[in-house]
Structure formats: C-alpha cells, structure tokens
Amino acid sequence: MKIKKLYAVYFSATGTTEKIVRRIADGAGAVLGLAAETVDFTLPAARKEHYSFEEGDLVIFGVPVYAGRVPNLLLPFVQSGFSGGGALAVPVVLYGNRNYDDGLIELRNTLEADGFHTVAGAAFIGEHSFSYTLAAHRPDEQDLAVADRFARQLAEKAAALPAAPSEPAHVNGCDPIRPYYTPRDRKGNPVNILKVKPKTSDACVKCGLCVKKCPMGAIDPADPSNVPGICIKCGACVKKCPKGAKYYDDEKYLYHQHELEEGFARRAEPETFLG
Incomplete structure (x- = not known):
C-alpha cells in the first residue's frame, strides 16, 4: 500500500x-x-x-x-x-x-x-x-x-x-x-483507591504547573492544593512538580504502591x- x-x-x-x-x-x-x-x-x-x-x-x-x-x-x-x-x-x-x-x-x-x-x-x-x-x-x-x-x-x-x-x-x-485488575491486601480484601487524591506540601510555590499538566483538569487553578475533580492517579502532578510538593499519603494507596514495587521488581x- x-x-x-x-x-x-x-x-x-x-x-x-x-x-x-x-x-x-x-x-x-x-x-x-x-x-x-x-x-x-x-x-x-x-x-x-x-x-x-x-x-x-x-x-x-x-x-x-x-x-x-x-x-x-x-x-x-x-x-x-x-x-x-x-x-x-x-x-x-x-x-x-x-x-x-x-x-x-x-x-x-x-x-x-x-x-x-x-x-x-x-x-x-x-x-x-x-x-x-x-x-x-x-x-x-x-x-x-x-x-x-x-x-x-x-x-x-x-x-x-x-x-x-x-x-x-x-x-x-x-x-x-x-474486568479491571483489583489490588488486594494480604487477607484477600479489595484495596479501593479510586477516590484517593494527591496532597500538597508547604514546598508548593503555586506556579500552576500541576494545574496545566493535569489530564483531567482536576486541580483548582486558584488553589493547587485543592483537587475538586476526578483524580486518575496518573502521576503527572507528582512527577512534574518542580518542587516535589505533590504526594500521596493514603494508607491504601501506599500499601498498593509498595506491593507493586516488591512483587514486580x-x-x-x-x-x-x-x-
């Protein structure tokens, strides 16, 4: 062709x-x-x-x-x-x-x-x-x-x-x-992180980059620490923040992260x- x-x-x-x-x-x-x-x-x-x-x-x-x-x-x-x-x-x-x-x-x-x-x-x-x-x-x-x-x-x-x-x-x-893969804890219970959203530390200088890079438009332009929209856990705001100010601290999210890191290294x- x-x-x-x-x-x-x-x-x-x-x-x-x-x-x-x-x-x-x-x-x-x-x-x-x-x-x-x-x-x-x-x-x-x-x-x-x-x-x-x-x-x-x-x-x-x-x-x-x-x-x-x-x-x-x-x-x-x-x-x-x-x-x-x-x-x-x-x-x-x-x-x-x-x-x-x-x-x-x-x-x-x-x-x-x-x-x-x-x-x-x-x-x-x-x-x-x-x-x-x-x-x-x-x-x-x-x-x-x-x-x-x-x-x-x-x-x-x-x-x-x-x-x-x-x-x-x-x-x-x-x-x-x-169906979509469902992470589970050591007792076999589903680990649901769908509603988890990133937090913002005091290192934030309100540059607005996370607002511009969020694929869901989920971050408040007036206050980057506020995430009123849906978060898909894509990592854009965390990995592209020049100050490292975005992070997750949810217990279930961190459990799933560590299980992945240990189980699929x-x-x-x-x-x-x-x-």
Missing part, C-alpha cells in the same frame, strides 16, 4: 507513552520517507476535538494501561473521538512493569470499531505512575532499540500490503475483555506483534 500520511497519536500523562509512540512513528517515517504528524490528546482541551483519518494513513496509537486495561475514564473518548476512515493503525500500550493484561487487545478492538484496520501491535514498559523505583527510567535504551526494530518491520509490512487487512492484528489478551520486556 502507498502510505501517504503518518501519525503519532497518544495520551501520555508522564511522557512514557509519548516517548515510545513518537519513537515508533519516527522510525517508521524514516523508512517510508514521511514526517509524523502528532495528535496529543492528553489534556482536556484536546479531547473536545474529533479526529478523522482516511485510507492511506498509518496511525501509531498509544495509551497507558491502568489496572490492566485502557483507562476507564479515557475509554469513552477513544471510542467516540476518532474516525478511522479505513486508515491503518498500530495499537501501542505502556504499562508499569506488572502486566498489560487485556489493555492491548482492548485498544485494538476499540480502534477496529472506530473504523481503523490494525496491522500490528506492541506493549512496552514505562516507569510506574505510582513509583520512582518500579521500572525506573523506562523506556530505556534497550526498550528504544526494540521500538526501532519494530518500527522498521512495521513500515516494511505496511508498505508491502496489497490492501488493508480484513482481520484485526493478532495481539495477546483475552476477548471478551476481563523483575525486568519485564516489551512484546511486539507483527503477524
């Missing part, structure tokens, strides 16, 4: 998904002789738009995995905010070293329902949004090398296709999609799917 336009499309609160999606798009573009256009729908204003694509487009589409799936508050926009128009798409997910569970196959299915034709898929690892030690500094150089190789193979495959595939790309996961490796 003749690929006419190339896109890097992503939601990326802390930058890990963006790093991988752009790396894949740029690598594919080098093979195809195309510069990737960017659609970053991380911030609320971007999710007020509708994005349409068409035959001849190749879209690298990335989201993070929360609790083993596409984030529940993001999923409705991914379902309604994009029209594939017969474009080729590559679902890409980033997860924090535990497992991507059904996140990749859910994203693949959603893109297919949006009118895209998926031709490949990938799951990469990024530093966990709850932690500075779990998958610290990933994606790293080893991950980027995998992304580069995948990008070349993807571009060659897309260019060699005689027509858009009639079947979705094969990726790992269960279909029907399983091994190095998980990226998985790519081109079949």
Whole structure:
C-alpha cells in the first residue's frame, strides 16, 4: 500500500507513552520517507476535538494501561473521538512493569470499531505512575532499540500490503475483555483507591504547573492544593512538580504502591506483534 500520511497519536500523562509512540512513528517515517504528524490528546482541551483519518494513513496509537486495561475514564473518548476512515493503525500500550493484561487487545478492538484496520501491535514498559523505583527510567535504551526494530518491520509490512487487512492484528489478551485488575491486601480484601487524591506540601510555590499538566483538569487553578475533580492517579502532578510538593499519603494507596514495587521488581520486556 502507498502510505501517504503518518501519525503519532497518544495520551501520555508522564511522557512514557509519548516517548515510545513518537519513537515508533519516527522510525517508521524514516523508512517510508514521511514526517509524523502528532495528535496529543492528553489534556482536556484536546479531547473536545474529533479526529478523522482516511485510507492511506498509518496511525501509531498509544495509551497507558491502568489496572490492566485502557483507562476507564479515557475509554469513552477513544471510542467516540476518532474516525478511522479505513486508515491503518498500530495499537501501542505502556504499562508499569506488572502486566498489560487485556489493555492491548482492548485498544485494538476499540480502534477496529472506530473504523481503523490494525496491522500490528506492541506493549512496552514505562516507569510506574505510582513509583520512582518500579521500572525506573523506562523506556530505556534497550526498550528504544526494540521500538526501532519494530518500527522498521512495521513500515516494511505496511508498505508491502496489497490492501488493508480484513482481520484485526493478532495481539495477546483475552476477548471478551476481563474486568479491571483489583489490588488486594494480604487477607484477600479489595484495596479501593479510586477516590484517593494527591496532597500538597508547604514546598508548593503555586506556579500552576500541576494545574496545566493535569489530564483531567482536576486541580483548582486558584488553589493547587485543592483537587475538586476526578483524580486518575496518573502521576503527572507528582512527577512534574518542580518542587516535589505533590504526594500521596493514603494508607491504601501506599500499601498498593509498595506491593507493586516488591512483587514486580523483575525486568519485564516489551512484546511486539507483527503477524
């Protein structure tokens, strides 16, 4: 197929998904002789738009995995905010070293329902949004090398296709999609942190960066210590605060964070799917 336009499309609160999606798009573009256009729908204003694509487009589409799936508050926009128009798409997910569970196959299915034709898929690892030690500094150089190789193979495959595939790309996961992962304590009781919100220390200088970076628009511009909106625990305000003033102190949140850090300290490796 003749690929006419190339896109890097992503939601990326802390930058890990963006790093991988752009790396894949740029690598594919080098093979195809195309510069990737960017659609970053991380911030609320971007999710007020509708994005349409068409035959001849190749879209690298990335989201993070929360609790083993596409984030529940993001999923409705991914379902309604994009029209594939017969474009080729590559679902890409980033997860924090535990497992991507059904996140990749859910994203693949959603893109297919949006009118895209998926031709490949990938799951990469990024530093966990709850932690500075779990998958610290990933994606790293080893991950980027995998992304580069995948990008070349993807571009060659897309260019060699005689027509858009009639079947979705094969990726790992269960279909029907399983419920969101639920953390549990040592007695087997669910650990519910849905309503937990970040706190603000006296180090805050009210620069407003957390307000600007919050993907949910949840932080009060007049008082950054006030979080009246929904918090998805994405880590943007904590990891991007120049003064380190944002933090979580909820007992259940910290329990879950430490369980993840202790139980999933091994190095998980990226998985790519081109079949």
